[in-house]
Amino acid sequence: MPTPTSAKRRIGVLLVNLGTPDSPQTPDVRRYLNEFLTDARVIDMPAAVRYPLFQGIVVPLRAPKSAKIYQQLWTERGSPLLYHGLDLQRLVQEKLGPEYVVAFGMRYQKPSIEKALEELRDAAVDRIIVLPLFPQYAAASTGSVQEKVMEIVGKWWVVPSISFISTFTDDPGFIASFATLGKAEMAKRDYDHVVFSYHGIPERHVLKGSFKGYCQLGKCCNTYNKNNRYCYRAQCFETSRLLAKELGLDEDQYTTSFQSRLQSRLRDPWLQPYTDEVLKGMPAKGIKNVLAFSPAFVADCLETTIEVGLEFKELFEQAGGEHWQLVPSLNATPQWADAVTDMIRRN
Numbered sequence: 001m002p003t004p005t006s007a008k009r010r011i012g013v014l015l016v017n018l019g020t021p022d023s024p025q026t027p028d029v030r031r032y033l034n035e036f037l038t039d040a041r042v043i044d045m046p047a048a049v050r051y052p053l054f055q056g057i058v059v060p061l062r063a064p065k066s067a068k069i070y071q072q073l074w075t076e077r078g079s080p081l082l083y084h085g086l087d088l089q090r091l092v093q094e095k096l097g098p099e100y101v102v103a104f105g106m107r108y109q110k111p112s113i114e115k116a117l118e119e120l121r122d123a124a125v126d127r128i129i130v131l132p133l134f135p136q137y138a139a140a141s142t143g144s145v146q147e148k149v150m151e152i153v154g155k156w157w158v159v160p161s162i163s164f165i166s167t168f169t170d171d172p173g174f175i176a177s178f179a180t181l182g183k184a185e186m187a188k189r190d191y192d193h194v195v196f197s198y199h200g201i202p203e204r205h206v207l208k209g210s211f212k213g214y215c216q217l218g219k220c221c222n223t224y225n226k227n228n229r230y231c232y233r234a235q236c237f238e239t240s241r242l243l244a245k246e247l248g249l250d251e252d253q254y255t256t257s258f259q260s261r262l263q264s265r266l267r268d269p270w271l272q273p274y275t276d277e278v279l280k281g282m283p284a285k286g287i288k289n290v291l292a293f294s295p296a297f298v299a300d301c302l303e304t305t306i307e308v309g310l311e312f313k314e315l316f317e318q319a320g321g322e323h324w325q326l327v328p329s330l331n332a333t334p335q336w337a338d339a340v341t342d343m344i345r346r347n
């Protein structure tokens with residue numbers, strides 16, 4: 001008997017991460033930063049200011065310095081953000097089976113979202129589920145991916161049915177996968193304290209997305225509810241609370257803080273407390289051994305391996321700390337691939 005048409009329908013899955021340069025050489029880093037830092041969702045200034053300021057001044061100054069840091073990060077397989085993403089794509093495809101077609105794209109540079117979406121279109125998928133690989137929704141990360149995807153498919157003659165998984169802040173599989181990696185580190189030695197360090201964003205970005213003025217960068221983030229579901233700061237605090245619960249930590253045994261602020265002459269405030277300031281004060285309070293998580297990232301990258309793993313370690317030791325340990329990211333661990341598979345199946 002022929003298979004009914006409905007049984008042959010396949011679902012497209014697009015996994016997207018932020019993006020990385022093609023190589024750690026200055027021209028490639030410059031091209032990447034030019035695309036990234038002229039995105040109006042990242043630098044929310046009028047185009048007439050953004051382009052001359054960033055393409056003309058900020059990026060030319062920053063690119064050679066960033067290139068040196070990327071050279072420290074680069075491996076034989078290239079940029080970790082890229083190869084962990086491709087490994088995850090392969091694993092999730094295996095787990096989901098032939099009813100699904102899984103593609104991988106980057107918001108900036110390669111492989112492009114456009115190419116990944118075309119792969120799905122060529123595979124004649126019935127609908128597309130987009131999973132931006134950012135646990136906590138931010139207009140500068142998830143929002144930018146959503147805008148790009150809609151811009152691309154909006155130009156197709158046949159616009160596909162499409163859905164987005166916009167946040168997985170509190171997804172049990174995501175939390176459990178990070179907790180497993182944390183517990184493995186905690187079994188190796190005793191820690192005085194745990195730091196959950198998230199990528200920062202300007203405070204203005206949170207306030208601009210605030211639902212009816214609910215998010216005010218204060219106690220509003222102590223609970224996670226329908227009013228602050230997409231508040232980046234509230235989501236970060238919720239991820240920390242859930243991870244702390246899984247790890248058996250009391251409130252005074254962990255700190256949530258924010259890293260990676262882009263220093264600008266405008267000196268606009270970013271989300272606080274800043275991780276570098278928090279960790280410098282710890283040794284004087286008797287906190288000498290710290291376990292650090294980077295739960296805004298699901299793959300190791302410049303921000304985890306270099307900033308948290310190396311730069312913060314150095315700062316902590318200079319301030320009198322003894323041991324600073326980064327928990328590796330989820331990368332393409334089987335438990336995380338299972339969690340992604342579950343999120344897709346539930347969608």
Ligand SMILES: C=CC1=C(C)c2cc3[nH]c(cc4nc(cc5[nH]c(cc1n2)c(C)c5CCC(=O)O)C(CCC(=O)O)=C4C)c(C)c3C=C
Binds near residue numbers: 020021140199202296
């Ligand atoms: C967690 C998601 C991310 C958000 C939100 C985000 C916001 C954001 N980032 C910058 C500026 C930079 N970020 C850089 C690197 C970088 N950022 C993310 C994720 C988020 N950014 C990742 C995964 C990475 C690492 C990429 C890699 O190749 O490993 C950089 C580049 C590095 C450098 O030169 O320091 C910049 C610049 C802003 C301004 C911003 C929100 C407004």
Ligand SMILES: [Fe+2]
Binds near residue numbers: 199260
């Ligand atoms: Fe960033």
Ligand SMILES: [Fe+2]
Binds near residue numbers: 215217218221231233
């Ligand atoms: Fe909030």
